[in-house]
Amino acid sequence: MKLLPDSSVNRKNIVLKKSVAALLFASALTLGFAAQATDTLVGANHLLNANLPAAVSSGLAAHAGVMDQTKSMKLGLILPLRNEAELDSLLLQLRDPQSPNYHHYLSSAEFTERFGATQKDYDAVVAWATSNGLTVTQTTPNRRIVDVQGSVDTINRALHVQLGNYRHPTENRIFFAPDREPTLDLAVPLLDITGLTNVNPPKNHLVHGSDLQHMQAIKATHGSGPSGEYLPSDMRAAYYGSGSLTGAGQTVAIFSYDGYKSSDVTLYYSKTGMKSSVPVKNVLVNGYSGVCDAGDGSGTSTCDDGEQVLDIVNVIGMAPGLQQVLFYEGTSAGDILNQMATDNIAKVISSSWGGGDFGSSDDAIYKQFAAQGQTFLNATGDDGAYNSSTWLPPSLDPNILDVGGTDLTTTGPGGAWSSETGWSGSSGGYYSKAGYSTPTYQKLSGVITSTNKASSTYRNDPDVAAEANYDNPTVSNGSFETGFGGTSFAAPRWAGLLALANQQSVAAGKGTLGFVNTKIYNLGVGSSYKSQFHDITSGNNKPDEGSGSGFNAVAGFDLVTGWGSPQGAALINALTQ
Structure with missing residues (x-):
């Protein structure tokens, strides 16, 4: 039987508007998160994905106090893929029996070389983290994540946010989250930052x-x-x-x-x-x-x-x-x-x-x-x-x-x-x-x-x-x-x-x-x-x-x-x- 390959690799319905001069970050709803306008420095870099829980942006989650400023937190700074259109085309070929690339898979090193962030961009993120008082705890071979650790106070200053505790609107528990979307004084784009909220426990x-x-x-x-x-x-x-x-x-x-x-x-x-x-x-x-x-x-x-x-x-x-x-x-x-x-x-x-x-x-x-x-x-x-x-x-x-x-x-x-x-x-x-x-x-x-x-x-x-x-x-x-x-x-x-x-x-x-x-x-x-x-x-x-x-x-x-x-x-x- 001849298989019908995808005509395109599906992408999320996410619309991103990102400008150095703009203070409005728009994003499709992902993970129940909603974007909001934030006061930030001109020239600051917004994340490509939203991090603010909808319960916070909507006001449904009542503020329950600031976080301990000395508390240590772990974050993951995630860089976006490079040449993603080329990657999507390759994925179609890998699953198409009629393609010469059918099941000719890449090694991890080959994937990184073709589609991972450049070494220059990755090094820039590491340098930004250390210059802002964060400790780099792990780097990854595919140049995707820079794992860092720092106090709440250090993170607040680095990301221009105020991390706080919030009362969940429908569950009897407290969660932490930033009060606004993070912004970074960094020229390199970041896809996401993990660890900023525990609104959805594992x-x-x-x-x-x-x-x-x-x-x-x-x-x-x-x-x-x-x-x-x-x-x-x-x-x-x-x-x-x-x-x-x-x-x-x-x-x-x-x-x-x-x-x-x-x-x-x-x-x-x-x-x-x-x-x-x-x-x-x-x-x-x-x-x-x-x-x-x-x-x-x-x-x-x-x-x-x-x-x-x-x-x-x-x-x-x-x-x-x-x-x-x-x-x-x-x-x-x-x-x-x-x-x-x-x-x-x-x-x-x-x-x-x-x-x-x-x-x-x-x-x-x-x-x-x-x-x-x-x-x-x-x-x-x-x-x-x-x-x-x-x-x-x-x-x-x-x-x-x-x-x-x-x-x-x-x-x-x-x-x-x-x-x-x-x-x-x-x-x-x-x-x-x-x-x-x-x-x-x-x-x-x-x-x-x-x-x-x-x-x-x-x-x-x-x-x-x-x-x-x-x-x-x-x-x-x-x-x-x-x-x-x-x-x-x-x-x-x-x-x-x-x-x-x-x-x-x-x-x-x-x-x-x-x-x-x-x-x-x-x-x-x-x-x-x-x-x-x-x-x-x-x-x-x-x-x-x-x-x-x-x-x-x-x-x-x-x-x-x-x-x-x-x-x-x-x-x-x-x-x-």
């Missing part, structure tokens, strides 16, 4: 069902775990079967805002009777300690690592012969993603987190992943259809594969796929304030229909889905627990499956799959779709919070399950053709 997409939800989930579940719950080995049997692919020679990376206890992974295997010989190597990013805490960076003795454990065991469960799993841990999404790109070891990357400092500036890293043959998978969330209460970045970025959730039934423990419906918590839909227009791969005939109610203006989610109901166990803080669900389970399962596909593709001399969305959507509208995906046609994702009735799973693409779940060998064969 959130994983793991949920514990109520007793009723658990009981309802396990009624039809036929897994090999306690009470018939599903184990990773059941997922391999249901979605791949008895084939010979194991992920041999492949590396999968896992993104995490927190550490884990290796003893909890060991406990999971001992409680379930599963075994694994796949080495898991921890990568501590930008000085992160790796200490597992309550999941909030507090360093408390309680280790809430249920998310981290399930990510590891589910990736390995689908691909039990992996060469290794790299577990990247840190406090900044920008730093973690950037190191994954510059390391360029893992060709499949799974993330089950949202919020934190994930933002629109990360789109540049997703493009670097694609240029290097790396696939980034993201769990969409567990709160139903997107609205202002349920959407969290990086969901809806057009350069990642977004994974929703389903409710799976198998023929028995370790058995084959039997039936599947859309899971009620599966986050999906579209959200104008995310800032992403409909990508070309979603404009193929048959994707957006009156039946599925997808948007022809904005990016739609999810792309695919997998089991995520409240019928999965995990281990947290030394305790084996049941009744968990969430798209946190779906993303690593798909990641493991794509590692199998990479094994087959590499063996055939075709390289790794890289950015797979274009191919998945071409398969979705193709004549063999129902032999490659389980088309899920029932279920609804009415949001848990906010407004909206949600969307229904329907034949073909929908905003609950995307194209559905994988029919292992057939889908792998199609992806690697």
Whole structure:
């Protein structure tokens, strides 16, 4: 089958107005942030992305006092890509089977040379930081981020802001943020600065069902775990079967805002009777300690690592012969993603987190992943259809594969796929304030229909889905627990499956799959779709919070399950053709 390549690489609907003489910085809404006019020095440089939370600019968040001026903070100064139009053209060629550049991926060094900031600009940012009293804590090989540290007072003076505490308008908590958009006395443009606000705390997409939800989930579940719950080995049997692919020679990376206890992974295997010989190597990013805490960076003795454990065991469960799993841990999404790109070891990357400092500036890293043959998978969330209460970045970025959730039934423990419906918590839909227009791969005939109610203006989610109901166990803080669900389970399962596909593709001399969305959507509208995906046609994702009735799973693409779940060998064969 001839694939239809993108006619253009999707870009966000962001309109930037930037002038030395102007004091008004306009930006499309991204991450729920809004721009405002600021009093600043003539000649100051505005960021290309907005940093001011909408709750602050609108006045909805009441000021709750100034921050301690001596408090030390870590920031990431992010430089924009260079020659981005050329990069977008290259990305189209890399995914077009008719192009001589098809799957001829770049190394990290090659990407930096062609598309990274110049050494002169990068050095200028370093010099600006040090001259303004900031300590440079890390520089990056791709000249993308300059990590710095300084007191609140130093940051206020360097960025011409006043960092303060604010009362969240809808949640019972205090967050910090600047009072205006930062401006810098710097001739070199900056794309973004991370670390200036914690308005969106990191959130994983793991949920514990109520007793009723658990009981309802396990009624039809036929897994090999306690009470018939599903184990990773059941997922391999249901979605791949008895084939010979194991992920041999492949590396999968896992993104995490927190550490884990290796003893909890060991406990999971001992409680379930599963075994694994796949080495898991921890990568501590930008000085992160790796200490597992309550999941909030507090360093408390309680280790809430249920998310981290399930990510590891589910990736390995689908691909039990992996060469290794790299577990990247840190406090900044920008730093973690950037190191994954510059390391360029893992060709499949799974993330089950949202919020934190994930933002629109990360789109540049997703493009670097694609240029290097790396696939980034993201769990969409567990709160139903997107609205202002349920959407969290990086969901809806057009350069990642977004994974929703389903409710799976198998023929028995370790058995084959039997039936599947859309899971009620599966986050999906579209959200104008995310800032992403409909990508070309979603404009193929048959994707957006009156039946599925997808948007022809904005990016739609999810792309695919997998089991995520409240019928999965995990281990947290030394305790084996049941009744968990969430798209946190779906993303690593798909990641493991794509590692199998990479094994087959590499063996055939075709390289790794890289950015797979274009191919998945071409398969979705193709004549063999129902032999490659389980088309899920029932279920609804009415949001848990906010407004909206949600969307229904329907034949073909929908905003609950995307194209559905994988029919292992057939889908792998199609992806690697």
